[in-house]
Amino acid sequence: MARKRITPGKIRLAEVAKLAGVSPITASRFFRNPDALSTGKRARVESAAKELGYVPNLAARALASQRTEVIGVLIPSLTNNVFADVLRGIYDALDVSRYSIQLANTRYSILQEERLLRLFLAQKPAGLIITGINQTADSRRVMEAVDCPIVQIMEVGPSPIDMMIGFSHFDAAKAAIAHLLAQGYRRIGFLGARMDPRVQRRLDGYRAAMTEAALFDPQLIVTTAIPTSVTLGGTLFADLLAKAPDIDAVFCVNDDLALGALFECKRRHMAVPEQVAIVGFNDLEFMASSEPTLSSVRTNRYEMGRNAAMMVIETLEGRRPAKPVVDLGFSVMERQSSARRS
Amino acid sequence: MARKRITPGKIRLAEVAKLAGVSPITASRFFRNPDALSTGKRARVESAAKELGYVPNLAARALASQRTEVIGVLIPSLTNNVFADVLRGIYDALDVSRYSIQLANTRYSILQEERLLRLFLAQKPAGLIITGINQTADSRRVMEAVDCPIVQIMEVGPSPIDMMIGFSHFDAAKAAIAHLLAQGYRRIGFLGARMDPRVQRRLDGYRAAMTEAALFDPQLIVTTAIPTSVTLGGTLFADLLAKAPDIDAVFCVNDDLALGALFECKRRHMAVPEQVAIVGFNDLEFMASSEPTLSSVRTNRYEMGRNAAMMVIETLEGRRPAKPVVDLGFSVMERQSSARRS
DNA sequence: CAATCGCTTGGTAGCGCTGTCAATATCGGT
DNA sequence: ACCGATATTGACAGCGCTACCAAGCGATTG
Structure with a gap:
């Protein structure tokens, strides 16, 4: 025996x-x-x-109680600074709680995301934080069936699965273009990399703003599926100049591209903003200290992560947030790189 | 009943x-x-x-078998790009395995690290990856007592707890200075932020190289405990210029500082490298595409994470790596910002 | 003074899986 | 055809904790 x-x-x-x-x-x-x-x-x-x-012994506890104190976090990338900030917010909020974090990387694939989601949910997490609003139909179904707080982060949109915190990428991009227009720029190019759903919505915002101003021209748009990098920013900017040599400004879907564009301008001895204005997106730390300083759209990434985690905790503790959908907004940081046209 | x-x-x-x-x-x-x-x-x-x-049901499995399939990872920072790369390597290696990752952030505090370590070990992880070689005496004791593979990453040094993978920060910094000396620079400043143990060893390498060349001067050193940033790079560079206006080069302990220094040079209309050469550390992606391109010390961060995870897995599977201590080395990337003095 | 209530505390069994060793099936060699 | 060795398979109990209900107890109430 x-x-x-x-x-x-x-x-x-x-x-x-x-x-x-x-x-x-x-x-x-x-x-x-x-x-x-x-x-x-x-x-x-x-x-x-x-x-x-x-x-x-957490394993014994989990087995006996049929639940865990783990909050699953699904993000598309580990290297992207944007998610590093979000993650920091999540970790900070959860550090002082009893909950721990299980992190997974979807690599911008919603199929991979669905797989990881099933893996997570099988272990009965206490809560879930997931990036974006573009999940597969199956993913949605699975999440709706499960009984734990779920927060979608990075953007806001209609029909949340449970809760949601983010901002409108469409509006943010539109505001950036509105700023450039207000400063007197007219031939505004668009640089986009990776083209994930949120970047796509920034492109939509750009298109809407340009169309409203009767300045839209497809020649002004350069995009690629390649992941973003500073180097790529330079390459795309060169491509844009080749397609539309008469641009007077460029909107980049993130700050890496903007920095790359700035360097490319320097290489070509094009004055920023006198010959070309540059506006980025996210407002990473370096944007405020470059030469010239670079305009960008500030997003509240740390707060997004922090609040998402807090929303999960509050729900778990029975104090469900009054507002299940939170729009954190954004602000256009106007700096030297998009100074008024003289 | x-x-x-x-x-x-x-x-x-x-x-x-x-x-x-x-x-x-x-x-x-x-x-x-x-x-x-x-x-x-x-x-x-x-x-x-x-x-x-x-x-x-993982909880039942863990309870019955008295072990988990979780590998604990202790890193000092989530925002630092350097660790993002390491993490990516770890996740990539573990993605295809049965093991999952439990991540914790020590915030550069060895006391915090000790606390997290005890928390981890109490849950019987399958393995452990920990940053650096400066743990508290108690941490070391605890880790030596536990029976699971442990890999110290980011640097190599004497007396590994179990396994180790990294490179010599001392040698790397010394090589960077040797490069600057070979290019004809003599008054080489040092910019350091955060000053964690690894940065400290880079300072030691700088000091050794400068002393050997009979060029050491404490006035050339500017350090701070403040966390690094591009903005800080500009500030520190300004401080350095105030202390030693006659510098002809600057070695920055990381690329953010180097980029900040570059921007500060541009603001002051100081030509790089004609008036000041700049060398960074880590060789982040943007270093190769800035204007001018920035020299740096390339470190193999992704491989470090990947190999660390693989060393843990191999040990767990009974195929213990032949070499428990792996030096991944580094390479000095010589670019425009440190071109030969004419 | 009995009935009732709310707060603490305890007994029992079971969460779902695997370690241990025994039992059985299979196989090659002579 | 027999033997021992090896490969498969199974029985049992228990990993450490908590859900569920019941019971104890003092306080409150009419």
Whole structure:
């Protein structure tokens, strides 16, 4: 027959309970809901746990309680600075909580995302944070069926699965173009890389703004599916100049491209903004200290991550946020690179 | 008495075994070591699992087997691009394995690191990847006592806890200075931010190279505990110029500082490299496409993460790497910003 | 003073899986 | 055809914790 597998030295809840002179279940309660204990027992369990250096076995807890204290986070990229900021917000919010994070990288593929989602949900996470609003139909179905708080981040849109926090990429891009128009620029080019759904919506915003101003021209648009980089910014800018040598400004879907465009201008001895204005997107730290300083659209990435995590926690603790959809907005940072045309 | 808590619809291993016509333990073996089954049963269990959409319960597995398939990763920062690359390598290597990742952020504090380490180890991780070689004495003790593969990453040094992969920051910095000296520069400034142990060793390398060349001068060194940024690079460079207006080159401990220094030069209309040469560290992507292109010390961050994860996996699978300490080296990328003095 | 209420506490069994060893099937060699 | 060795398979109990219900207890109420 099977023999006992008792590990001798290990501190289990039973040991703590024994030392504290209470039943295991009471000790268990101490760790999950201390307020349910009388003051005396609470103190006894606390000191017993400390004395023995007790650490709960999460696997046993998860098995017995049929739930975990893990919040799943699905993001499309680990290298993109934008997500690093979001992640930092999430980690900061969850650091002081009982919850931990399970991170997965979808690599901008909604099929990969669906696979990871199923993997996550099978382990009964306490909550879920997922990027964007473009999930597969199956992914949506799975998420709607599951009973845990879910926050979609990075953008806002109609019909949230559960909760949502972000901003309108369409409006943000449109505002950036409006700024350029207001500064007197007319032939405004568009540089786009990767072309994921959010970048696509920035392109839509650009198109809307240009069309409204009766300045739209497809020749002004240069896009590629290649992942973004500073180098690529230079290449795309060169492509744009070849297609439309008469541009007086360029809107880049992110700051890396904008920086690349700036360097390309320097290489060609084109003055910024005198000959070409440049506006980026995201307002990464370096935009404010380049020469010239670069205009950009500031987005609240850290807050987005932080609030998303907090929304999950609040829901788990029964204090569901009043507003399930939060628009964090954006602001156009007007700097030297898009100074008024003289 | 307590009542049954059987969840009706749920697919457990027992269901799969029943459908396949084998015992639960055989089905269990299929998921852990398929080769141990006969061809027929293997196929039967496989199709049964597929038909039922069975997903193993990781908590039950962890509880029963007394171990997890989680590899803990401790890094000091989420925003630093350097760690993003390392992480990408780790995730890529582990994506195709059975192991998952538990990530924690030490925020450059070894006390925080020790706390997180205890938290991790209490959950019996399959392996551990930890940044650097400067752990607290208690952390070291705890790690030496535990029986799981541990890889220290980012640098190499004496007395590894278990395994190690990285490069010598001292040598790398020394090589960067040697390059500048060879190009004819003499008054080489040093810009350092954050000053974590690895940056400190880069400073040591700088000092050694300058001392050997009989060019060392403390006035050439500007450091701060403030976290790095492009803006800070500009500020520190300005400080350096105030202290030592006669510098002809500057070595920055990372590329953000180098970029900031470059912008500050442009603002001051100082020609790079004619008036000041600039060399950075890490060789981030943008260094090759700035104007002028910026010299840097290339480090193999992605490979570092990837190999670290692979070393853990190999050890877990009984194929312990032949070399427990791997020096990935570095290379000095010589670009326009440190062209030979004419 | 009995009935009722709310707060604490405990007993029991089970969460879903795997470690251990025994039992059985299979196979090559002589 | 027999033997021992090897490859497969199974039975059982238990991993450490918590859900569920019940019971104890003092306080409150009419």
